[in-house]
Amino acid sequence: MKIMVINGPNLNFLGIREKNIYGTMSYDSLCSYIHNFCDDIKVDVTILQSNIEGEIINSLQNAYIEKYDGIVINPGAYTHTSIAILDAIKSIDIPVVEVHLSNIYSREEFRHKSITAPGCIGQISGFGTYGYILGILALKNR
Numbered sequence: 001m002k003i004m005v006i007n008g009p010n011l012n013f014l015g016i017r018e019k020n021i022y023g024t025m026s027y028d029s030l031c032s033y034i035h036n037f038c039d040d041i042k043v044d045v046t047i048l049q050s051n052i053e054g055e056i057i058n059s060l061q062n063a064y065i066e067k068y069d070g071i072v073i074n075p076g077a078y079t080h081t082s083i084a085i086l087d088a089i090k091s092i093d094i095p096v097v098e099v100h101l102s103n104i105y106s107r108e109e110f111r112h113k114s115i116t117a118p119g120c121i122g123q124i125s126g127f128g129t130y131g132y133i134l135g136i137l138a139l140k141n142r
C-alpha cells in the first residue's frame, strides 16, 4: 500500500512556530515519526511539504498519476481558503484524510470552517502529530 502525506504552508516550521499550539516536535522529527510507523506497518509512504498552493495541487494530481492508494493532507491555512485544493481533492479517485495538529474548532472563528474537508473521507483534528498516524491507520483499515 502506497500513501502520500502532504503538508501545506508553515508546517515546515513545526517546532519553531507557536509551540504552545503546535508542539515542540520539529518537522524533520515528524517525518521520521511517520516513516518509522509506516515501516512498522509495512506501508510505503511519501511525505511532501509546500508553502505554495499550486504545488500542493500538483502533488494531489501526481498521487493520482502515480496510483497512490491514499492521501493524508494537512493543508494548513489553505484549509480555510482554498477551493482549488478542494477541487483537486475531488478530481482524484483516491481516499483523502484531512489532518490538523490543533483542534481547529476550539480556535478562532475563521478556523472553524474547512473548505477542503468536504472532499475528504474524514477529518482528524486536535491530536497533534498522532493525527497523522490516525489518518494513515484510517486509510489502511479501509
Ligand code: DQA
Binding pocket: 009, 010, 011, 074, 075, 076, 077, 078, 079, 099, 100, 101, 102, 103, 104, 111
Ligand atoms: C493547522 C490549522 C490551521 O488553521 C493553521 O492555519 C495551520 C495548521 C493545524 O495543523 O492545526 O497552519 O492546519
